[in-house]
Amino acid sequence: MSIDINPRLLRYFLAVAEELHFGRAAMRLYISQPSLSHQIRKLEGTLGTPLFVRSSRWVQLTAAGRTLLKEAPAALAALEKAVELTRLAGAGSATTIRLGYTPVASFGTFAVLLDALQEAHPDFVIDAREIFSAEIPERLCAGDLDIGLALSPPAFDGVDSEILRREVVSALLSTRHRLSETPKIPLKDLRDETLLLFPRRLAPAYYDGIVAACQEAGFAPQICAFEDPPVNAMLARLSGGREVGLAPASFAEHAAKLGTTLTVRDVVDPPIAADLSILWPTNDPSPAIASVLATARRCAERHEWLGSPIA
Known part of the structure; x- marks a missing residue:
């Protein structure tokens, strides 16, 4: 079955999905709230399923809405890329x-x-x-x-x-973790912790460098490598407060912003290069x-x- 959806409707949907508030989304899009609500209902009618659960006080995504939120950005990016490539090729x-x-x-x-x-x-x-x-x-x-x-x-x-770019490897951990209040964590203090890392096959030299640094600090690390998309996997595992993620500083800081109960700490003695x-x-x-x-x-x-x- 072919469904014809105007890309503008997807952009309207993404604004509401990200804000979870029709008023804020309308301001962001520079359109009126009634017009935005009408366009979202039009999109829901085209898809044949509700995308949001609405009340007078809150807005939530339905299961269908969560699926579209996952897929829509890639679809829009692909369309924009195709349009730009076509224009440049024509010129x-x-x-x-x-x-x-x-x-x-x-x-x-x-x-x-x-x-x-x-x-x-x-x-x-x-x-x-x-x-x-x-x-x-x-x-x-x-x-x-x-x-x-x-x-x-x-x-x-x-x-x-x-x-x-050269960065340090930082520790990403739950605010409930015993080391969360330690500004600079000596590597040896991770001796009894389970460390979350990217699987070795994805970045062998980086993985081996962390293992070597742990051995230099006097211990063989307990490592759990996660296979899922890096940010999602690390956030899910660290939310329990029992493990410590090790990742380049920019990655760790971004992940911490996505997880409200996570914090980033420096790793020292020795610091590890990424x-x-x-x-x-x-x-x-x-x-x-x-x-x-x-x-x-x-x-x-x-x-x-x-x-x-x-x-």
Whole structure:
């Protein structure tokens, strides 16, 4: 069955779903509240199911609404990308950069780089794909990607790389955890804790670096690796207050903002480095790749990404 939905209705839906308040959503969209309510009812009629449960005091998503909230952003992004690619191709000026980035880069690095690329090269179309670090070098060699952002990537024949951002690994834990009031947590104090990490196969060098640091601190870590999408999995596990997540600082700080009962603490003695590198095919001399690398280096300098916090 084919359903014709105006993308504008999806944007209206997302505003209400994010605000959970028709008045605030209407102000955000610069339309009247009655008009917004009418448009949402129109969308519900088209889909044949209610998306919100409404009362005079609150608004909640139905099961169908939660599903649409999960799927709609990707659908809109795909549509906008298709429109932009078509326009640029029609103007004869489209240069597509296929960029694969580790989920960790989503927070504070990829967005900054993307903004800089769009400002410096408005004729570039960035085809961004979230890919785990271990897969990026092979995808570059296979010609599936032009540029990669990977966490502690291994050396790989046919791929060049340089460190773009160096961070410390931070502890992410529940405010109920016994160490939550400790501003700087010595690594040895995690001896008896279960540590949540990305699975080793997704970023082997990063994983091994944490294990080596624990061994240097005098203990073999108890590790639980989670397989689900990183932010959701870590928030769910840490909410119980029994485990400690270890992740690059920017990732940990973003996750803590999503979980109201979570806090971030420094890990010291020793601090652990998390290096995010930019990768590209060794034998690709294209001006476009060179331009991306130059822009990335300017970003690193401007934001002091390589001002090492590791003593």
